[in-house]
Amino acid sequence: MTMSMYSTTDKMKMSAPSCFPGRYSPSYRSSEQMRRCMPNPSGDIFAGINDGILSRAEALAAVDIQKHQAQHVHSQMPSQIKHDVMYHHHSMSGPPQRPLQMHHSMDQLDMLDPTGSMTTLAPISESPLTPTHQHLHGSYHSMNHMMSHHHPGTLSGHTAGHHGHSAVHHPVITAAVAAAGLHPDTDTDPRELEAFAERFKQRRIKLGVTQADVGKALANLKLPGVGALSQSTICRFESLTLSHNNMIALKPILQAWLEEAEAQAKNKRRDPDAPSVLPAGEKKRKRTSIAAPEKRSLEAYFAVQPRPSGEKIAAIAEKLDLKKNVVRVWFCNQRQKQKRIVSSVTPSMTGHGSAGFGY
DNA sequence: ATGCATGAGGT
DNA sequence: CCTCATGCATA
Numbered sequence: 001m002t003m004s005m006y007s008t009t010d011k012m013k014m015s016a017p018s019c020f021p022g023r024y025s026p027s028y029r030s031s032e033q034m035r036r037c038m039p040n041p042s043g044d045i046f047a048g049i050n051d052g053i054l055s056r057a058e059a060l061a062a063v064d065i066q067k068h069q070a071q072h073v074h075s076q077m078p079s080q081i082k083h084d085v086m087y088h089h090h091s092m093s094g095p096p097q098r099p100l101q102m103h104h105s106m107d108q109l110d111m112l113d114p115t116g117s118m119t120t121l122a123p124i125s126e127s128p129l130t131p132t133h134q135h136l137h138g139s140y141h142s143m144n145h146m147m148s149h150h151h152p153g154t155l156s157g158h159t160a161g162h163h164g165h166s167a168v169h170h171p172v173i174t175a176a177v178a179a180a181g182l183h184p185d186t187d188t189d190p191r192e193l194e195a196f197a198e199r200f201k202q203r204r205i206k207l208g209v210t211q212a213d214v215g216k217a218l219a220n221l222k223l224p225g226v227g228a229l230s231q232s233t234i235c236r237f238e239s240l241t242l243s244h245n246n247m248i249a250l251k252p253i254l255q256a257w258l259e260e261a262e263a264q265a266k267n268k269r270r271d272p273d274a275p276s277v278l279p280a281g282e283k284k285r286k287r288t289s290i291a292a293p294e295k296r297s298l299e300a301y302f303a304v305q306p307r308p309s310g311e312k313i314a315a316i317a318e319k320l321d322l323k324k325n326v327v328r329v330w331f332c333n334q335r336q337k338q339k340r341i342v343s344s345v346t347p348s349m350t351g352h353g354s355a356g357f358g359y
Numbered sequence: 360a361t362g363c364a365t366g367a368g369g370t
Numbered sequence: 371c372c373t374c375a376t377g378c379a380t381a
Binding site: 229230231232233236242243245246249250284285286287289307309310328332335336339 | 371372373374375376377378379380
Binding site: 231232235236239241285287288289290325326329330332333344 | 360361362363364365
C-alpha cells in the first residue's frame with residue numbers, strides 16, 4: 001500500500017529539442033566490480049546511514065541482514081567480468097534472430113525533415129497489438145567466445161573485447177595497441193564517447209529533431225539488426241547515462257543516422273506526407289511508485305548489501321510492505337545505475353555533473 | 360529526464 | 371535470480 005499506482009495521463013509529449021547541453025566529465029571506471037559493493041570505502045557501513053536515514057528499526061534490520069550475510073556476501077562478484085566482454089553487435093555478425101520489427105507504412109527516409117514529414121513518424125509503436133511488446137533491442141551476447149572476427153567499419157568494430165580492468169584505456173597499453181597497428185580503440189575511449197554524445201545532441205537539435213524522432217528514424221536506416229529505439233535510450237545516450245559498453249554499441253548507429261540525416265537535410269526534399277495511423281488503444285502499463293520513506297530504507301539497505309539474497313529481499317519487502325518483485329527489481333536497477341558512465345545518483349544535478357575524473 | 364519493468368541470455 | 375539493454379509511463 002505504500003506504493004501508489006497512478007492513473008495514466010494521456011499526455012504524450014516528448015521532450016522538445018531543447019535539452020540543455022550539459023557538461024559531463026568523462027568518467028569510466030575500469031573495474032566496475034570492485035566499486036559496486038563498497039559505497040563506503042571507509043568500511044564503516046553506517047557512515048551516512050546514521051544520519052537519520054536509518055533511524056531505528058531499519059538500522060537494526062540492516063545490521064541484522066548485514067551480519068547474517070557478511071560471510072557469503074561476495075558470492076558471485078567475479079561473474080560479471082566476462083559478461084561485458086561482448087555486447088550486442090547489432091551489426092551483423094550476430095545471429096539474425098532478432099525479431100524484425102514492423103514499422104508500418106511510413107517508408108524510408110523520414111529521418112528528419114522538421115517541416116512536416118515528422119508527422120509520419122508519429123505511430124511508431126512497434127506492435128500495436130502484440131501482448132508482449134516485442135522490443136527490438138539487440139542484445140546478443142551470442143558469440144561470446146568467438147569474437148575473433150571483426151565488424152565492418154561503421155558499426156563498432158568489435159565493441160569491447162576488453163575491459164574487466166579495461167586495460168585498453170591504459171595509456172601504456174593503448175599506446176602499445178596503436179603501435180601494433182591495431183586500431184587504437186578510438187570508439188571505446190570515454191572521452192571520445194563524451195565528445196560524440198555532445199556533438200550528436202548539438203547537431204540533432206540543429207536539425208530540429210527530437211530524441212523520440214531519432215529513435216524512430218533509426219528503423220528507417222534499415223541497418224541490419226537495427227530497429228527503432230525509444231526516446232529514453234536516445235536521451236540516455238546523450239546524457240551518458242548508459243553503461244560504457246552500451247554507449248560503444250550505440251555510437252556507430254547514431255552516427256550513421258546523423259550523417260544520413262544531415263545529408264538529407266541538404267536535399268530539401270520531402271513529399272507530402274503519410275497518414276498518421278494511430279495505434280489505437282493499448283493496455284497501459286502502470287508504474288509502481290515507491291514512496292520516499294521506503295526508498296530511503298531501500299537505499300540504506302543497499303549501502304549495506306547491494307545484492308541481498310532472495311530471502312533477504314523477501315524480508316525487506318515485508319518490512320516495507322512492498323511486493324517482493326518490486327524490491328528485487330529495485331535492487332537490480334540500483335546496481336545498473338552504478339554502472340552508468342555518468343551516475344545519475346544526484347537527481348538535483350539534472351545537468352549531469354562530474355561523476356568521473358578526467359581521462 | 361528518470362523511475363520501475365520486461366525479457367533475453369547466462370550461470 | 372542475475373546482468374544488461376531498453377522501454378513505457380511519469381514527474
